[in-house]
Amino acid sequence: MKAPPRLLPLLLPVPAASSRLFETTTRGRCAFLLLCLFLFVSLSIFLSLSPNQLLLRSFDYSPAAAAPTVVAARPNLSAFPSNSAVRESTGHLNKSSVPEAREDLESVSILFPDWEVVVIGPAGISGEEEESGFLCVYPNKATSPARFSGNLRATNQSIFTCWMPEKCRRRLQSPVLVRRKSPAEGGKARKTTKSLLRWTFLAYESLSTESDVVLFVKGVNNKQGVNRPAHELKCVFGNPDDSAVKTTAVTSSEQEVFRCGHPDLTGYGQNVTVGVRVTLELPDGVRVPSVAHYSPWRRSSVVVGEAKLQICAATMVYNAAKFLKEWVIYHSGIGVEKFFLYDNGSDDGLGIVVGELNREGYRVETVPWIWAKTQEAGFSHAAVYARESCDWMMYIDVDEFLFSPRWSSAAQPSDRMLKSLIPRKKSAGRVVGQVTIRCNEFGPSGRVTHPPDGVTQGYDCRRKLDNRHKSIVLLEAIDDSLLNAVHHFRLRGGGGGEQVGMGAAVVNHYKYQAWSEFRAKFRRRVSAYVVDWRRAVNPASKDRAPGLGFEPVKPGDWERRFCEVRDDRLKSLVRRWYGGLTAEGGGGYRMAWQR
Missing domain, CATH: 2.60.40 (Immunoglobulin-like)
Structure with missing residues (x-):
């Protein structure tokens, strides 16, 4: 049978040149198809990655190269307490939420861990203006509420914090700080051209x-x-x-x-x-x-013509308002003359409590310190900042209370009590520049909620062995490097320290409180060199809770843990000094900080 005419060209011999052309074309088409397949697979993988994974693949941090570092992935926040939670408000991700009447403010933004953005805005803005409403507006028009967090001490620039919505986490662009305005006031919109700074560099x-x-x-x-x-x-x-x-x-x-x-x-x-x-x-x-x-140095007007205070205290705080009065009233009674609070971005009304304490005659100064994981640096700052006004600085946390068993019989506190622990500037021919005091760590003591009468009254069971120490430091004896390990400082050459025996003084550290309070620690550790609770590193570290994992999951026996010795010495002492019978009778007590 003859082949159909339309097939004849296919059956004829193909010239050699045409064959080579055909093979070249075929190879080209195959290469093109393979390239398309590769691009399709790559794009599919790219689109399947989460923003966190993209970020991890994008940044290879090297200080010498001045490149940005990996930003921590957003944790599971559902188990956090309400006063420490980092939650994304999905109601502010709609493009229509951008106000039409607004004023865009000059600002610079910094990306912090857990997708927190710190925005430094113009000087002169105060917390009283927050009612007018501030927003972080991102290039894709997603918004996030901007919370006022204080003013920088050097320039009086305003500090705001907001969260980066998930839709904005691929390109990592800087937001614009916006103040809502009435339609009559109008406002000027601008598109930021500034890069988003990385907190890690x-x-x-x-x-x-x-x-x-x-x-x-x-x-x-x-x-x-x-x-x-x-x-x-x-x-x-x-x-x-x-x-x-x-x-x-x-x-x-x-x-x-x-x-x-x-x-x-x-x-x-x-x-x-x-x-x-x-x-x-x-x-x-x-x-x-x-x-x-x-800014050039100027002698502080506060200390001109005034004698130095003998003992001050410095600490770093985050949402410590409900603990503060007890801590300040107690330590003021035994001899602390001024308190420096390095505020790490509190949003629990800390400023209100500080104002009340100052009106009652206590000397409490808040230093805005929004910077994450900088406890060592904050303490170094305090050593320089307070040197003109204080001789000695006690570095302890708001859940730590210093006391001496020798005070047990004292009917009233005295401002000479703490001074009795401070050595003279020279002892046995050498300068004593630091006094260290050991710590006892207290457990939940059966508590399921924060004790309303204070931690000294609510927690009275501790671990048997002491752990860590805290220090009272002569500021002029601190080495110029300002090197510290949170618990103590390096001293100038020739200076030495003394450790006080636990029979003379001890720090009660109310470390393992009711679970509702303790789990707040999973938000972030404040030390630059201590691993955050959620990172699966150094499980045996003394800075971790024994037997607790890396997630804020409450153990079933939490209330009974860390209870090896019943110790109510400070509890009884504080009740005698600051407690009073309630009007209702029945043997109930009401502490001075509850009034």
Whole structure:
């Protein structure tokens, strides 16, 4: 049978040149199809990744290269208490929620762990204005409420915190800080061109002394005990739009604290009283992004003509309002003359409680300290900041109470009690610059909720063995590096410390409280070098709760844990000093901080 005419061309011999052309075309088509398949698979994998996974693959942090680091993945927050929870408000992810009448404010934004964004806005804004409403507006028009968190001490710039909506986490763009306005007022909208700064690599605070500048920088000295040599670094002074900058040599590099000389700003052409940007320059010429401002040193007007206070106390707080009165009233009674609270972004009415205490005659100063995981740096800052007004500084937390068993028979507290633990400046021919006191750790003591009469009354069962210590430090004896391990400081050459026996003094650390309080610790650890509770690292560390995992899951026997010794010495003492029978009778007590 003859083949149909339409098939004849296929049966004819193909010339060699045509065959080679056919093979080349075929190979080209195959390569093209394989490329399309590869792109399709790659795109599918890309789209299947979560924003957290994309972020982990995007950033390979190296301090020398000045690249941003990995941002912590958002944790499971459902088990957090309401006062510490990080929850995304889905009601603010709608594009229509952007107000038409608004004022866009000049600001710079920093990405913190757990998708928190810290926004530094204009000076002059106070908490009283918050009722008017502030928002973080992202480039895709998603919004998040902006909460006022205080003002920077050096520049009076306002601090806000907001959350980055999940839809904004791929491109990591900076939001615009917006203040709602009435339609009659109108407002001007702007699109930000500023990059979103990374908290993991940032100069964040500066403090001037009479002789030098103290600069606080995250992301340069990342490992405890491993520091870049000071001679490799420079302090750089000048705002981003300045053509000329000034540099000075770094004289000390320890942890997140760097010291350098004052710049010569003669003829700088700027009113330096409002602050000049200061940062750190690395050996490869890279300058660390900065929100820190330099201001020349001026003697504090508060201490001019006043005698120094003998003993002050410094601590870092987050949502500690309900603990504060008990802690301040008790320690003031035994001799603490002033309290410095480094506020790590509290939103529980801490300022209201501080105001009440000051009106009652106590001296309490709040230092806005929004910076995450910077307890060592905060304590170094306090050592410099308070040196003009205080001789000794006691560094303890708001869940820690210092007492001496020798006070058990005292009918009333006395401001001489704490002073009796402080040695003279010279002892046996040497300067004693630090007193360390051991800690007893108390457990839940059967409590399921926070005791309304205070932690000293609610928790009376502890572990048998002491753990850790806290210190009272002579500020002028602290080494220029300001190096500390939270519990104690490095002292200048020739200075020494003394450890007080537990029969003379002890710190009651109410560490393992009712579960509703303890689980708040899973939010974030404050030390730069202590692993967060949720990270599965160092399970045997003394900074962890024995027998507790990495998630805020309540053990069934939590109320009975850490109870080896019944110890009600401080409980009885505090009740005698500060308790009074209730009007209802029946033997009930009401403490001074409950009034």
